[in-house]
Amino acid sequence: MENNIENKEMTAQQSLGIITEMMNNSRKSILQDSGKHFILWGVLLIVVSIVNYELWHITGNPAWNCLWFAMPAIGFPVVRILERKNSDVPQSYLNRQIGAIWLAYCIFALTISIIAMLAVPMPITLVIVIAFGFAECISGILLKNWAIIISGFILGVGGAVAAAMLFSAEQLLIFTVGGIILVATGLIVKSQYK
Amino acid sequence: MFPKLDPILHSELRLAVMSILAGVDSAEFSYIKKQTGATSGNLSVQLDKLSAAGYISVEKGFKGKVPCTTCKITQAGLAAFENYVNSLKEYLI
Known part of the structure; x- marks a missing residue:
């Protein structure tokens, strides 16, 4: 069906076709838009973890870990600006749940x-x-995407093993990998629902 | 005997609008226009009809300095949409 709907009468079959098409298209737009949040937080995580690693590595002072608090301080206002400026895409049950999972994770981590x-x-x-x-894995389950589920599992289990083996500043590079996985998740979501 | 289909919903554009609104919290006019490909004038007329039937609520406000119309499906609208889909099933089985 062409994406140009007038107010015409139609058969039951056509009605069902319109309902299916509109729901699918709307779902795709909403989920595709949610990809930008993964990319934003992923980039932020990569930048903060590398800066943090470098400063801790150079100075030998773990107090630089306070920089982690810059992440929500920068990230949440940027998300609000992005939502206000660029997007007329609405909220659905699914993207609200994904947002809630990551907000819960953020509160938990802080x-x-x-x-x-x-x-x-x-x-x-x-x-x-x-x-x-775990948060990445659950996001993958909600998005029904195996690549995200598996990357979440690898990040959680692999990251835990790496955290037990690495010491001091080197541990921060685990989060750089986490950031790369978040960016990849965003790109997967964007392409999956194109 | 087949059930009578709700005449408010049995129209392409109005049904498309209701299908979009059934899956979201609320949607802006520009989003609905983009999704349906309808003209602004036609969409406004159909939104008024849905609003008059009590199937959607329409809120006019501002997004920054730009006027913004937001539509939301009501409980009555959701019930009517469910009834419509159930009635369709009887036509198709």
Whole structure:
């Protein structure tokens, strides 16, 4: 059917065709648009992890880990600007759930980080990378995409093993890989729903 | 005997609008226009008809400094859409 609908009468078959086509097209537009969020957070994660790694590596001071708090401080305002400026794409149940999963992950990671820094020292990279892989995996399940599910699993399990084997600044490079996986997820989502 | 199809919904553009709105929280006029490929004038007329039937709510506001019309399916609209789809099934079986 051409994407040019007038207010004509139609048969039951045509009605069903319109309903199916409109729902599918709308779903594709919404999910394709959600790809930009994965790309944005992925790029931010790559940049912050590399800058953090370099500063910690050069100075030998782990206090540079405070830079992680710059991620939500930069990321959330940028998301709001992007949503306000460029997009008339609506929210659906699916992209709202994906957003909620990542927001929950972000709150979880920030809270654990603060507790680890101020009160109870713990292997923070290990904890956060497992949760990261899990969030990625769940996103893949919701998007019904095996590549994202498997990359989430590899990130969570591989990241946990790497976190146990690597020390100090080198651990931060796990998050660089995580950022690359997020960008790849965004590109997969964009191409899957083209 | 076949059930009577809701005349408000049994029109291509109105049905297309309802199909889009059934799957989202709300949608802007520009998004619906893009998805349906309808002209602004025709789409406005059909949105008014759906709104008059109580199937959608239309809210006019601003996005920054630009006027923005947002449409949302109502409970009555969702029920009517479900009934319409159920009626269609009887025609097709």
